[in-house]
Amino acid sequence: MPSLGAHPGRVTSAPPEARLLVVEDEPNIRELLATSLRFAGFEVLTAADGATAVDLASREDPDLVVLDVMLPDFDGFSVTQKLRDHGRVMPIVFVTARDSVDDKVKGLTVGGDDYVTKPFSLEEVIARIRAVLRRTRGDVTDDAILRFHDLELNEDSHEVRRGKRVIDVSPTEFKLLRYLLLNPNRVLSKTQILDHVWDYDFRGEAGIVESYISYLRRKIDIDSPPLIHTRRGVGYVLRLPPETT
Numbered sequence: 585m586p587s588l589g590a591h592p593g594r595v596t597s598a599p600p601e602a603r604l605l606v607v608e609d610e611p612n613i614r615e616l617l618a619t620s621l622r623f624a625g626f627e628v629l630t631a632a633d634g635a636t637a638v639d640l641a642s643r644e645d646p647d648l649v650v651l652d653v654m655l656p657d658f659d660g661f662s663v664t665q666k667l668r669d670h671g672r673v674m675p676i677v678f679v680t681a682r683d684s685v686d687d688k689v690k691g692l693t694v695g696g697d698d699y700v701t702k703p704f705s706l707e708e709v710i711a712r713i714r715a716v717l718r719r720t721r722g723d724v725t726d727d728a729i730l731r732f733h734d735l736e737l738n739e740d741s742h743e744v745r746r747g748k749r750v751i752d753v754s755p756t757e758f759k760l761l762r763y764l765l766l767n768p769n770r771v772l773s774k775t776q777i778l779d780h781v782w783d784y785d786f787r788g789e790a791g792i793v794e795s796y797i798s799y800l801r802r803k804i805d806i807d808s809p810p811l812i813h814t815r816r817g818v819g820y821v822l823r824l825p826p827e828t829t
Contacts, residue, residue: 585626589736590635593711597687600625600627600683601624601625601626601714601717602626602627602646602648602713602717603626603627603628603629603645603646603647603649604626604627604629604645604646604647604648604650604713604793605619605628605629605630605631605637605640605641605644605648605650605662606618606621606628606629606630606631606647606650606669607632607633607636607637607645607649607650607652607655607663607757608630608632608641608650608652608679609629609632609633609652609654609655609656610652611614612630612751612794613652613702614630614632614638617650617679617706617709618704620706620709620710621650621710621713624710626713629646632656632658633655633665633679634655634656634657634659634662634666634756635656635657635658636657636756637649637655637668638663638670640770641674642667643671643731645672645674646674647674647675647717648674648676648677648713648716648717648720649674649675649676649677649681650677650709651664651676651677651679651696651722652678652679652715653680653681654681654682655678658721660678660794664676664695664696665695665713667695673698674677674701674717675698675717675720676695676696676697677698677699677700677709677712677713677716678696678698678699678700679698679701679702679704679709680700680701680702681697681698681701681702690750692723697716697719697720698712698715699739700712700718700801705759705781705782706778707759707762707763707780707781708759711762714737714739714814715728716736717727718740719740728741729763730762730766731820731822732765732767732768732811733808733809733811734746734747735765735804735811736796737758737761737762737765738809739762746756746760746804746807747807748803751803751804752803753800753803754799756781756782756796757799759781759801760781760797760800761804763777763780763781764812764820764821764822765822766815767822768822768823769819769821769822769823770821771815771818771819771821772819772820772821773818774793774819774820776793777793777819777820778792778793778813781796797812797820799815800812809824809825809827811823811824813825
């Protein structure tokens with residue numbers, strides 16, 4: 585049965601940020617996505633197959649659909665096409681293990697608005713959903729931009745700037761920098777960074793964090809003052825050096 589409700593640990597009188605439909609046949613992933621999205625402030629319906637997804641989307645008119653491509657009855661591309669044929673134009677974010685260029689092109693061609701590959705970071709999925717909602721709602725505020733000192737990260741355009749300089753970063757570097765920008769002046773441990781930046785089922789070593797922090801420093805901190813600092817034995821922090829604060 586599809587479910588609709590709020591995360592039991594979240595107490596809020598504010599209206600939900602948006603109503604989402606999560607379509608995923610794997611129960612653990614479906615529940616993980618639904619719970620995380622509810623906790624982030626969304627109202628969430630769920631479906632485990634394409635037929636239920638089309639029915640729910642037609643009856644409940646969600647603001648956005650989070651859609652797995654590989655479903656037990658028909659694939660997510662067909663779900664999208666059926667929704668479009670029924671006149672439903674709500675935005676769609678594909679979440680799938682199929683990461684070939686052809687699949688991504690097909691997903692966007694049939695009417696998808698974004699494409700996230702598994703395994704994924706939950707924070708990335710939430711950020712992508714919010715970015716798509718901003719674009720489709722015509723939100724022209726700069727809520728998509730995270731700033732610290734002269735460093736900026738644009739979640740919609742995936743552009744990073746320091747001052748007037750545009751910085752080319754990889755997807756993983758982008759996620760790591762975003763996490764640092766969301767937590768300025770807070771020391772983040774390697775474990776916290778692994779949990780929030782790398783994929784939820786990632787089993788890598790903490791040494792990968794050191795490597796990516798080093799990559800970012802070479803791109804971000806060639807300008808002064810340096811912004812990414814190490815607290816030896818604790819973790820990493822985005823802050824200004826003491827002499828500049």
